[in-house]
Amino acid sequence: MAAITASELSAIEGRHPQIFQRPAYKRFWPLLLIAGTVLYLAYALWFFSLPQVLRESHWERLPLFLSQWISYDLQPEFRLDQPEITPKYPRFSALGEHPDPDWVIKNPDGTFTVLIDGRDKTVTFDKIRATIVANGQTVPVSLTGGKPVVTGPVPDWVTVHDDEIVAKMGFVGEVRVTVDRVKVRKRFLGWANFVFDTRSPFFGKSAGEVISLIASGPELKPGTSNLALAADNIWNNAQWQHGDVWTKLLQTIVMAFLGTLLGGIVAFPLAFFAARNITPSGLLSQVLKRFFDFMRSVDMLIWALFFTRAFGPGPLAGSAAIFFTEIGTLGKTYSEALENIDDKPREGVLSTGANGLLVQRYGVLPEVVPVFISQTLYQWESNTRGATIIGAVGAGGIGLKLWEAMRTNSNWANVFYMVLLTLLVVFIFDNISNFLRRRLSRTLHDYNRLQAAQG
Amino acid sequence: MTSATLHSDATRQQADAWRRQTSLRRFYTGLGVGLLLVAMCATMWFADEANAGHFFDRLPHILDFLSWLVPKDWNDVWRALFDIASPNDKGTQEFNFPLGRVYIWGGFYIPEYFELMLTTVNVALVSTFIGFVFAVPFSFIAARNLTPSPVLRLIVKRFMELLRAFPEIVIAGLFAAIVSIGPVAAIIAIGLHSIGALGKLFYEINENIDMRAEEGLRAVGANWFERVRFADLPQVLPNFMSYTLLRIEINVRISTIMGAVGGGGIGEELKLSISRGFGAKTLALVLLLFVTIFLVDQFSAWLRRKLVGEQAFLMSA
Numbered sequence: 001m002a003a004i005t006a007s008e009l010s011a012i013e014g015r016h017p018q019i020f021q022r023p024a025y026k027r028f029w030p031l032l033l034i035a036g037t038v039l040y041l042a043y044a045l046w047f048f049s050l051p052q053v054l055r056e057s058h059w060e061r062l063p064l065f066l067s068q069w070i071s072y073d074l075q076p077e078f079r080l081d082q083p084e085i086t087p088k089y090p091r092f093s094a095l096g097e098h099p100d101p102d103w104v105i106k107n108p109d110g111t112f113t114v115l116i117d118g119r120d121k122t123v124t125f126d127k128i129r130a131t132i133v134a135n136g137q138t139v140p141v142s143l144t145g146g147k148p149v150v151t152g153p154v155p156d157w158v159t160v161h162d163d164e165i166v167a168k169m170g171f172v173g174e175v176r177v178t179v180d181r182v183k184v185r186k187r188f189l190g191w192a193n194f195v196f197d198t199r200s201p202f203f204g205k206s207a208g209e210v211i212s213l214i215a216s217g218p219e220l221k222p223g224t225s226n227l228a229l230a231a232d233n234i235w236n237n238a239q240w241q242h243g244d245v246w247t248k249l250l251q252t253i254v255m256a257f258l259g260t261l262l263g264g265i266v267a268f269p270l271a272f273f274a275a276r277n278i279t280p281s282g283l284l285s286q287v288l289k290r291f292f293d294f295m296r297s298v299d300m301l302i303w304a305l306f307f308t309r310a311f312g313p314g315p316l317a318g319s320a321a322i323f324f325t326e327i328g329t330l331g332k333t334y335s336e337a338l339e340n341i342d343d344k345p346r347e348g349v350l351s352t353g354a355n356g357l358l359v360q361r362y363g364v365l366p367e368v369v370p371v372f373i374s375q376t377l378y379q380w381e382s383n384t385r386g387a388t389i390i391g392a393v394g395a396g397g398i399g400l401k402l403w404e405a406m407r408t409n410s411n412w413a414n415v416f417y418m419v420l421l422t423l424l425v426v427f428i429f430d431n432i433s434n435f436l437r438r439r440l441s442r443t444l445h446d447y448n449r450l451q452a453a454q455g
Numbered sequence: 456m457t458s459a460t461l462h463s464d465a466t467r468q469q470a471d472a473w474r475r476q477t478s479l480r481r482f483y484t485g486l487g488v489g490l491l492l493v494a495m496c497a498t499m500w501f502a503d504e505a506n507a508g509h510f511f512d513r514l515p516h517i518l519d520f521l522s523w524l525v526p527k528d529w530n531d532v533w534r535a536l537f538d539i540a541s542p543n544d545k546g547t548q549e550f551n552f553p554l555g556r557v558y559i560w561g562g563f564y565i566p567e568y569f570e571l572m573l574t575t576v577n578v579a580l581v582s583t584f585i586g587f588v589f590a591v592p593f594s595f596i597a598a599r600n601l602t603p604s605p606v607l608r609l610i611v612k613r614f615m616e617l618l619r620a621f622p623e624i625v626i627a628g629l630f631a632a633i634v635s636i637g638p639v640a641a642i643i644a645i646g647l648h649s650i651g652a653l654g655k656l657f658y659e660i661n662e663n664i665d666m667r668a669e670e671g672l673r674a675v676g677a678n679w680f681e682r683v684r685f686a687d688l689p690q691v692l693p694n695f696m697s698y699t700l701l702r703i704e705i706n707v708r709i710s711t712i713m714g715a716v717g718g719g720g721i722g723e724e725l726k727l728s729i730s731r732g733f734g735a736k737t738l739a740l741v742l743l744l745f746v747t748i749f750l751v752d753q754f755s756a757w758l759r760r761k762l763v764g765e766q767a768f769l770m771s772a
Contacts, residue, residue: 037584040580041581041584044577044580044581047573047574047577048577048581048638048639048642050639053634053635053637053639054634056634056635057633057634057635058632058633059633061632061633062629062633065629065632065633247505250501251501251502251505254498254501254502255502257494257498258495258498258499258502261491261495262495293749293752294745296752297745297748297749297752298741298744298745299708299711299712299744299748300708300712301708301711301712301715301722301725302725302741302744305715305725305726305729305730306729309520309729309730310508310513310516310517310520311506311507311508311509311510311513312506312507312508312513313506313507314502314505314506314507314508315501315502315505315506316502316503316505316506316508316509316510317506318502319502385620385622388622388624389622389623389624389709389712389713389716390712392624392712392715392716393712393715393716393726396502396505396506399622399624402622402624402625402628403624403628403716406625406628406629406631406632407628409632415625415628419621419622419625422620422622423617423620423621426620427620430620
């Protein structure tokens, strides 16, 4: 293709002035927008004092917290200043009242060996010396001189403090040695005692044993069948609180369902009076529309806090908060849908001499009901997520439980359990609502095609 | 048999079929509505049982509860809003309005509640910006018609789904332990959620574009970035902007709630004020929050109308 000459260029320019000679603000608005955004971000950086916050943050905690989501640790302590060395476990440890784990070995010569990662990472000790083995290296520690001393070279995974030697072994745990005690932290992948807690008579039994006990064992608690006892023990598991968690989850679902449904029921008749093309009075339409705006703008949080004070904390307060917000949101979307309807069916019904109510029933309703349901389902779906958050301010449901579990920073496995359940619920409800809406939109689509075919 | 009776037989059969069909449909509609009513009553009963206070026990006391909201001196609402000393101040926290002033320059100050409201709005704006910046590239990868690789598309789509469904409050709690409690943790939480929420809307827009411009660019040998930049982006940018504005509205609300659970900003103050029963302070905060959310909504609606015309949008989260 031949190159374009200068005269041809100017001819093209002359023919399309609206493309080549645009006003300055139209040409530069993207640049201005970007410059404005950059300026705003610099301001936000200063406003939130972000550099300082990031400098003072503890990012090393993130992998630790995340690993705690899917693991638990056991921390046996061995006192060396007692006449006889015995392992001591913290109260309420995951091993129950009579811990005897196979990874703590009492050797025939009186020494103890703790297997932290099989035979690869261990610590062996008695009252005068300890031997830490990890990463293919052996570190002997002498405990006789009033403070622990590493005899020999110190590898980089061992830190020597004044009165304590700390050997970090990565994910699997660590060993802390002083002259009068050895502390071990051993980390296990998984959730401890997820089914039965340590107080349950089924604790520590394999799945086969539990099944045979339930099927044909003697009654563990007289007067109760083993099946009922097992179910009760699972439901009231002290560590995982299955019963409470599931009840709270149900509350969250109920809050979203009840709030959206009631909101829809109240918004439905109001929307007809708010829609410009249907309302008997323009003033009423304006008043109702401002009322919807008000209900929406008084945030769900404000409603939640008010109703928590009025009804006390619980799902009733949460349902009421969602209900009030939804009157506004659904009222607005319903009335907008009504304003966008095709007027012809309405006129047709009107021409037969039908009264007002019948016109709405047969001329308007068939057109808007699928849209109404679809929008309500959308809000239901979004409220199922929202109900989790407002729960945290006391409006009931799983939100508060999540927030309390997180506050201590020690119960991340429980948090993850609840998160998984919440994700599951959101996933299921998303799919139900998507499925229903797809079916509805197919109905709408068929309806439109039929109308188009008939002209 | 005459043709007339034949004809009327056929008509009657048709009418019967129609009647059967409508009565069946009516039956199903009735069944559906009945089930919904049963579910509604059951859930109402459940919610009432599980609540600390019960509906009918508390109902007569609703007005008592509202009575603390009415301040003894209505001027205190304005004083609380603008941090002006109140003559009712007896040293309690209920009327210590001037205490929270944020001095900017000499005697010039920003009232405490305006500063808190600004924090909440800034949290919403910054997190929406984070959401937008990540959602745009993700949306091009996740769109069926534009994706550079189907495997990458699936990964990005699943990732965005996870971000969308993950409870914000858990992300906020996790980061509160890392970057300290406050607005930064809220920004991270709302920002991550916005990536997922905006990304989904964006890639659905991308999948509905007119592909002819893209094919033209492909014909002259443009690479993926050039095709996306010059064929796709100009088509979708107004819609992207419109959804982002909608997201700002939603994020202002979420950021308020985050504040109430420790994310800084006006939510925290409101929660304290309501739980302690400070009438004037509560009214001032509610008024400020209401006006701000109303203004943000109206401004965003106006801008969206300018961007994409009178196109109606569903609320989305």
